[in-house]
Amino acid sequence: GENVEQHPSTLSVQEGDSAVIKCTYSDSASNYFPWYKQELGKRPQLIIDIRSNVGEKKDQRIAVTLNKTAKHFSLHITETQPEDSAVYFCAARDDKIIFGKGTRLHILP
């Protein structure tokens, strides 16, 4: 079955700088890669996703890249703000979604 590895587990970034979270997956049949943001005590919320026929997708300060050959995908957050502090989960989907273990992002003032 699918296995998703996510790095780093914790990331501290100065406000205004960029943050990058990386994930790898094992099942080459996976064709859908969502990213979720979870604030403390709340539910995970979808922030961006990418399908296997696309290499990059951008939505304002958030972008995701996908390299199907290498089986890795990344989340990029530019011009980070305090409200970006949260836990971020990557995921890969073939028949069901498998999540990475999460990255706790701290935005430092």
Place this chain on the structure above:
Amino acid sequence: SQTIHQWPATLVQPVGSPLSLECTVEGTSNPNLYWYRQAAGRGLQLLFYSVGIGQISSEVPQNLSASRPQDRQFILSSKKLLLSDSGFYLCAWSASGAYSNQPQHFGDGTRLSIL
């Protein structure tokens, strides 16, 4: 638009007591439904998923069970809770289709504490 409701929001139960958590989805038909557990500061562990009424797949062996008595209703149960069952339980839905490349949408979760 689609909405997902999950209750209760918090629950404190003694060891050995039964459990029933309920999740309902509105605004869609034949959704895929999921139960996840999240231990404090940890990732999302898939417990059960269902692609239709009465169809339940279990991902991990445990003392929990799930049922789908109606199309948009998903119930998580236990006959006797263990201390290790404490956690944040999340219900989620996604559009139907075993290979649908659609996102999952989560409910607000139930924080379960076992004493």
